[in-house]
Amino acid sequence: MLGFVVRRLLGLVPTLLVIVALSFLVIRLAPGSPFESERGIPPEVLAELNNKYGFDRPLSEQLLRYFGGLLRGDLGLSTKYPQRSVNEIIADGLPATLLLASVALCWALGLGIFAGVVSAVRQNTAWDHGLMGIAMLGISLPSFVLGPLLALVFALTFYVLPPGGWGGLRHVVLPGITLGSFYAAYIARLTRSGMLEVVHMDYVRMARAKGLPEHTVVLRHMLRGGLLPVVTYLGPAIANLMVLSVVVEKIFATPGIGPYFVDAAFNRDYFLVMGIVVLYSVLLLCLNLLVDVAYGLLDPRIRYD
Amino acid sequence: MRSWPLALCLVVCGCTRGGHGYYGTTQPKHGPDEVWSALSAEPESIDPGKTSEASGGNVVWNLFASLTQPHPQGLTPMPDIAERWDISEDGLRYTFHLRPAKWSDGAPLTAADFEFAWRRVLDPRTGSRYSSFLYCLKRGEAFNQRALVLSGVGDATEAELRALLEPIAPLARLTLDPPLDAALIVVGGEEAQRPALRSKLLRELANKPWQGRQLALREMEPELIGVHAQGDHTLQVELETPLPYFLYITQYYTTMPVPRHVIARLKQDGTNPDLWTRPEHIVSNGAFRLAEAKFRQYLLLEKNPHYWDAAHVKLQRVKWSIIDSYNTVLNMYEAGELDSIGPTANLPAEFLDLLRRQRDFRSAPYMAVYFYWFNVKAPPLDDVRVRRALSLAIDRKSIVEHVTRAGQIASADIVPEGLGGYPGLHSPIFDPERARALLREAGYGPDRPLPQLSLRYNTSETHKQIAEAVQAMWRKHLGVGIELENLEWNVYLKAMHAHDFQVGRYAWVGDYPDPFTFLEVFSAHNGNNSSNWESARYEELLREANRQREPGRRLALLEQAERELQAAVPAAPVYVYTRSELIKPYVRGHVINYQGKHLLKHWWIDRRFYDRDTPPSDELDHGFPPQPLAAGRAASGGT
Numbered sequence: 001m002l003g004f005v006v007r008r009l010l011g012l013v014p015t016l017l018v019i020v021a022l023s024f025l026v027i028r029l030a031p032g033s034p035f036e037s038e039r040g041i042p043p044e045v046l047a048e049l050n051n052k053y054g055f056d057r058p059l060s061e062q063l064l065r066y067f068g069g070l071l072r073g074d075l076g077l078s079t080k081y082p083q084r085s086v087n088e089i090i091a092d093g094l095p096a097t098l099l100l101a102s103v104a105l106c107w108a109l110g111l112g113i114f115a116g117v118v119s120a121v122r123q124n125t126a127w128d129h130g131l132m133g134i135a136m137l138g139i140s141l142p143s144f145v146l147g148p149l150l151a152l153v154f155a156l157t158f159y160v161l162p163p164g165g166w167g168g169l170r171h172v173v174l175p176g177i178t179l180g181s182f183y184a185a186y187i188a189r190l191t192r193s194g195m196l197e198v199v200h201m202d203y204v205r206m207a208r209a210k211g212l213p214e215h216t217v218v219l220r221h222m223l224r225g226g227l228l229p230v231v232t233y234l235g236p237a238i239a240n241l242m243v244l245s246v247v248v249e250k251i252f253a254t255p256g257i258g259p260y261f262v263d264a265a266f267n268r269d270y271f272l273v274m275g276i277v278v279l280y281s282v283l284l285l286c287l288n289l290l291v292d293v294a295y296g297l298l299d300p301r302i303r304y305d
Numbered sequence: 306m307r308s309w310p311l312a313l314c315l316v317v318c319g320c321t322r323g324g325h326g327y328y329g330t331t332q333p334k335h336g337p338d339e340v341w342s343a344l345s346a347e348p349e350s351i352d353p354g355k356t357s358e359a360s361g362g363n364v365v366w367n368l369f370a371s372l373t374q375p376h377p378q379g380l381t382p383m384p385d386i387a388e389r390w391d392i393s394e395d396g397l398r399y400t401f402h403l404r405p406a407k408w409s410d411g412a413p414l415t416a417a418d419f420e421f422a423w424r425r426v427l428d429p430r431t432g433s434r435y436s437s438f439l440y441c442l443k444r445g446e447a448f449n450q451r452a453l454v455l456s457g458v459g460d461a462t463e464a465e466l467r468a469l470l471e472p473i474a475p476l477a478r479l480t481l482d483p484p485l486d487a488a489l490i491v492v493g494g495e496e497a498q499r500p501a502l503r504s505k506l507l508r509e510l511a512n513k514p515w516q517g518r519q520l521a522l523r524e525m526e527p528e529l530i531g532v533h534a535q536g537d538h539t540l541q542v543e544l545e546t547p548l549p550y551f552l553y554i555t556q557y558y559t560t561m562p563v564p565r566h567v568i569a570r571l572k573q574d575g576t577n578p579d580l581w582t583r584p585e586h587i588v589s590n591g592a593f594r595l596a597e598a599k600f601r602q603y604l605l606l607e608k609n610p611h612y613w614d615a616a617h618v619k620l621q622r623v624k625w626s627i628i629d630s631y632n633t634v635l636n637m638y639e640a641g642e643l644d645s646i647g648p649t650a651n652l653p654a655e656f657l658d659l660l661r662r663q664r665d666f667r668s669a670p671y672m673a674v675y676f677y678w679f680n681v682k683a684p685p686l687d688d689v690r691v692r693r694a695l696s697l698a699i700d701r702k703s704i705v706e707h708v709t710r711a712g713q714i715a716s717a718d719i720v721p722e723g724l725g726g727y728p729g730l731h732s733p734i735f736d737p738e739r740a741r742a743l744l745r746e747a748g749y750g751p752d753r754p755l756p757q758l759s760l761r762y763n764t765s766e767t768h769k770q771i772a773e774a775v776q777a778m779w780r781k782h783l784g785v786g787i788e789l790e791n792l793e794w795n796v797y798l799k800a801m802h803a804h805d806f807q808v809g810r811y812a813w814v815g816d817y818p819d820p821f822t823f824l825e826v827f828s829a830h831n832g833n834n835s836s837n838w839e840s841a842r843y844e845e846l847l848r849e850a851n852r853q854r855e856p857g858r859r860l861a862l863l864e865q866a867e868r869e870l871q872a873a874v875p876a877a878p879v880y881v882y883t884r885s886e887l888i889k890p891y892v893r894g895h896v897i898n899y900q901g902k903h904l905l906k907h908w909w910i911d912r913r914f915y916d917r918d919t920p921p922s923d924e925l926d927h928g929f930p931p932q933p934l935a936a937g938r939a940a941s942g943g944t
Contacts, residue, residue, distance in 0.1 A: 032795025035434075037357070040802065040832025042436055044429035044451050047496060052432065056497070080349055082432075083580055084600070092600045148632065155640050156329075163636035165626055166602050253628040253637075255601040268795055 005293065012285045016278070020070070023277045024063050027270055034079035034268040053079060053271075066274065075278065076271030080264070086275035090257060094279075096166060097256030100248070101241045103176030108183035108237070113223075113230070115184070116191020120226070121218060123196065131188065138185030143244065147178040147251040164253040175252040179245055183237050187230055195226035224298060231298055235291035239284050328663040329639030333891050337910045338621040340892060342903065343628050343637070343647035347601045352582045353561035354426040357434040359901075362558050363648045364604060364625070367905045368589040369561040370612065372401050372419070372540070373552055377907045378896050379932050380818050382552040386414065386562075386590070386613070387540070396547030396854060401540040401555075407611040408564050409594040416534035418562040424448075424527040426559055437832075438559040438816070441551065443531025443543040447489045450477070451499075452525045453506060456487040457518050463488075465516075473509055474502040489525070547851055549859060550725070553817030564588040592618045592906035601627050606905070619894075619909035638887055645888045645895070648903040652885050654767070657711055660887065668712050669897040671884040672815035674721060674823065675713075677760070677775070677877045682837040683807045685755060689874055690747040695808075696877035697733065697740035698782040699775055705880050708770050713880040719827070720867055721881045724899075725819040727860055730867055737782040744783055757786040762810035763797040771879070772810065801835045809835060811876070818899055820863045821851070827870055838875035890914065894927045 035041055035049050050056045053076075054065060069076055075086035115135065119128040154174060155163035161174050198204055199222065207221045246258035257276065264272040296302045335341060348361035353369050356362055374385035387401040406414040423442065426433045427449045440446040458466060463479055466488055470476060477493030492502045503524075510522035531543030544551060554560060564581070567588050571578045580586060584598040592612050597605040606623040609615065626643065628634050634650045637643045646652065652660055660666050679692045686692055701715035715734050716722070722729030733739075749755045760776065762768040769791060776787040787808075792800060801809055813833070815822040824847060825831055829839035843866055850862035884901045891914035894907040907929060 030795075032793075032799050036795045036798045037434060038798060038833070039357070039435070039437075041434050042429070042449055043496060044449060045432055045434065045436055047499075048429050049432045081347065081600075082350060082355070083583060089600070148636075151636055156636060159640060162642055163640050164628060164630075164633040165637065165642065250630050251633060253626070253630060253633045255599070255627070259629065266794065 001293075001296070005289065008289050008292070012282075012289075015285065016281055017067075019281045020067070020274070020278060021063060024066060024274060025059075027265070027268070027273050028059060030265075030268065032268055034270060036268070049079075053077065055270075066271075070278070075275040078269055078272045080267045080269045080272065086271050089260075089272060090275055090279060093255060093257035093260070096254055097242060097245055097249070097258055099172055100175055100179060100245055100254055100256060101238065103172050104180030104183065104241055104245075105238065107177055107180035108187055108241075109230075111180075111184040112187025113191050113227070115188040117195060117218065117223065117226075119188070119192045120195035120199070128192075132192070135185035135188040138181045139189075141181070143178050143182065143247050144251065146181060147175070147248060150174050150178055151252075164251075166253070166255050171252075171254075175248045175254055178251070179241060179248045183241065186237075187233070190229045190233055191226060194229045195222055198222050198225040201225065228295075228298060231291065231294050234294075235287045238287055239280075242280070242283065326662075326664040327890060328660060328665055328887055330641040331665075331890055331914060332641065333644070333889070333910060333914060334641045337912050337915065338619065339623070340620055340644050340905065340908055340910070341624045341626065341642065342645045343626050343634050343643050343650055344604070345627075345629055345631070345634070345647065345649040347627050348604075350582065351587075351595075352579075353558045353563060354422060354431060354433050355435075356558055359649045360627075363903055365558040365561060366591075366902055367593050367606060367623070368587075368591045368595060369558070370406075370591040371557070371561045372403075372555040375556050375898070375900075375902065375904070376932050377894070377904050377927075377929055378898060380553075380556075380898055380900060380902075381932055382556050383930065385556070386419075387555075390552075396549070396852075397544050399542040399544070399551065401542065403538040403540060404613055405538070406590065406613045408566075408588045408590050409609045409611050410564075410567075410588045411611055412564070412566050412588070413537070414562065414590050415537040416540040417537070418565050419540050419560075420532050420534040421565045422563045423532045423560065424530055425563065427530060428527065433559070435559045438554065438557065441544055441546075441548050441554065443545050444482070444489065444525070444529050445531065445545070447478075447480070447491065448525050448527060448530050450491045451503065452478075452489045452491050453503065453522055454482075454485065454487050454525050454529070455490055455510065455520055455522050456485065457520050458486065458488050459518050461488075461516070461518070469515065470506070470510075474506050485529070490522075546848070547854075549851060549853070549856070550817050550819040550821060553819060557816065562590060564590075593620075593623060596622075603627060614906070618906045620905060623905055635887075638889075641889075644892050645903070646886055648901055652711075652887065654710060657885070660885075663887070665887050665890055666885065667888060667897050668883055668885040670714060670721065670899065671882040671897075671901055672721065672724065672818060672822075672899045673812055673882040674716070674719065675771075675810075675812045675879045675882065676719075677879065678801070678806070678809045678811050678835045679875055679877065680804055680807050680809070680835070680837055681873070681875055682804070685747075685749075686758075686807055688747050689872075690743045691749075691755065692874040692877075694740040694743040694747070694783060695779060695785070696874055697736045697743070698779055699735065699877060699879060700737075700778050701734045701879055703778075704771060704774050708774050709767065709880065711885055712883045714883070715879075716881050717878050718867070719870055719876070719878055720820040720823045720863075721815075724815070724823075725860075726856065727820045727863065730864065730871060732871055740782060751784075755783065755785045757788055758807050759788045759790055760808040760810075761790045761792060761797065761800065761806045763794045764791045768810055775879075802832070804835060804837055806835070811835070812882075814882075815900075820860070820867070821847070824863060824866055824870070827875060834875075836875035838873055840869060840873065843869045894929070896927065 035046055054062055078084050078086055078089055115131045119131045122128050151163040154161045162171055165171055204221055207217045245256060246261050249256045249258040260272060260276050344360045346360045348364050349358055350356045350361050351364045353365050356365050370385045372387035373382035376383050386403055386406050388404040389402050391400045403416055408414050423439055425431050426436050426439050427445050429449055429451060436449050463481060467479055474492055475494040476490060478491040480489045482489050492499050494502055507522055510520060513520045533541045535541055567581050567586060568578045571581055584595055587595050592609060593606040594609040596607040604625040608618055608621050631650050631653050634646050638646055679686045681687055705713040705715045717732040717734045718730045720727055760772055762772050772789050776789055779785045779787055800806055813826050826833050846862055846866035850859050853859035884897050886897055888895055891911045893909050893911050
């Protein structure tokens, strides 16, 4: 098991190098520069700015310097916010995005698994149809519709939660629910079908035959097998959750790193774009690894050798 | 398909809103000495010398104070750090008399701080994007272009000197400077080669006997720029040419002082001095100081007790939340989490019809013009009749009424009417008959239609809608096919600067309330003039106008210049912007001025809104100071 993790971690390095090099070149191919401005910048000032960020050197040298910085954990300086390094910008925004994603994930897992189990256990009853109907709605409602609707009800009609901004747990509730609902719905459907798949398995019948109480059968035996599809889905889901937080963070003015995905590219803030690419690549690669590990823990049939 | 829930959302919103005709709550959620407002982006920089966008500018305007300050309504310059000023007869020399003032850490603020700040802006190493703002200072432009000073030239002519220098290095500019007995030289040629060329010149001409004279070439010192502190309280300013609007420049953020002592201390401690605007270091000299800043969350301003006019600043705290989405700003305003949508947010267009009926809605003209550039060197637009025909075939009234819908003023003038007393040309805004006749005159007709044109704009929903309307109008009235091309902002700017377009969208926001701020854009050496149009007569008229000491005569010359411009049609103006805001009725002391500045030192909270269910009438005196009569020498304090 440990050997497997170490091997996989070592395998990440070349993948990451290729991602960094490719994105570095692609962002440079985009026309325009970070210092393009409506009001022309005087040439000597422009030369000074290019020199400060090293943009006046050959591209290969810039790439090598970037790799050098990366090794030291230095992601460079932002051109848009000259007072800040990319490290600081990410350190400032990441906690908010992580908190938002965690709340969304808890909401998605809690609600999704509960609804899925209930529907599976009460298959083809009004409970099942009702819950799956709501799940269908959750899957079809995009966050840019759900978000404003929730804000309208909870923030502007009943004044119980703030319609945006950041500060305390109160501020994370609406964006968390908005972000998590799609996944809650999807997880509910996955859980339901996973549970229905194992309901006729021998080990479930065995558990029942032993005379175990129904809730033990469902929670201890069925759920463990029934959740496998959810676990497979969890890796990409968490990744998606963090990427899709762009929209939700904009709607609720959450100071996370989501919006940089789009804004940094538009501003040609080269180092910030790279910083975000590196962060998300590492995150996605690690999530995939985690899913593989979790798979083995849940399914006794899988061995890492 | 995706928009019906949104539409439903809007309808529900519309039905549930509006207590007493206001949008959302009218009870302050905070104490009576506080205001909550918003910025739509994290300021890129709050260093007065470096900021170049609206968010940063508005923060700087409230944290720092310059020589003069704008009147909150008319923007006319009033004394701020400068108590009074004298202007020389030829309009070239300004002497500012500074009042005793302090930085927010209690350190004395002197004329040397201004001298330092202005030289710093012009120093190319600072990387100030707005350094051209101070090109009006004597030798300011030369310093910013790393000019070299060739001294000992005596009565040598420009041609003689060029003959001497150009074999060594190409020159972008050579100007004789008799008071210095020198010539100022700006090296030209390839951008990347210039440092090498400069060193070469410096080497070869360090000490050169020539025609019986002893020439010496050196790098220009900042002391040669036309700004000098004389003692602690007098600032001498020398201008390159007389500028009747110079006092407006002295209220702009680029001219605000920076704390020399803090920058020096950081340098001494080995910290990067560029970081002096970080919350832990920043010291300012305006009505407020920065108490706290959370990146992309909020800025917290508190009253600066050291500000000279602190007695008249009523707010103790201002919280500026940073919110990108205009819809979120609107929601937070409605819920009372914001007292004002702030100086940079716009009201979402789809809400305007609803918001316009609210009592807390305010709208006023804004000093900006929306227009289309014509590339006068790209056929068939090289024919002025074609350009005029296209301009006349834009139904501007229909665009502001049906497309933009925020009360914009349809106008075909480059300079908005009323700017600094300017009467305005009132050019015809729509005349399809005349447009068709002009096209016929230019030789185009049914048998020889105008070739298809391309119209470029930067990606945005509004620009797209306007471009589509113009496309339809040109097709309908002139039978011209238009291909619309949208480009992402950075790519678009690059294309425009490279003159790679036929028709291109643009907007110009004035820097100061004077016609010149719009007219100078069309000057041949202005970096923003994308049209390729140039006219010696136009340049001469502008120069001549600024030499005038009598305001009426000057305006007449500027008007003549605009006529010259309109005769050539390098651009087709479409409308003058308006700025619309929502502001809670309990906030007083705010009016929408021509530049959309939020000057918080005039704001205060009407306490009556705390203890009543029915809000009192909002007709109330804001308590503004009286407006000075006019800019220039008549301004208060001037002699």
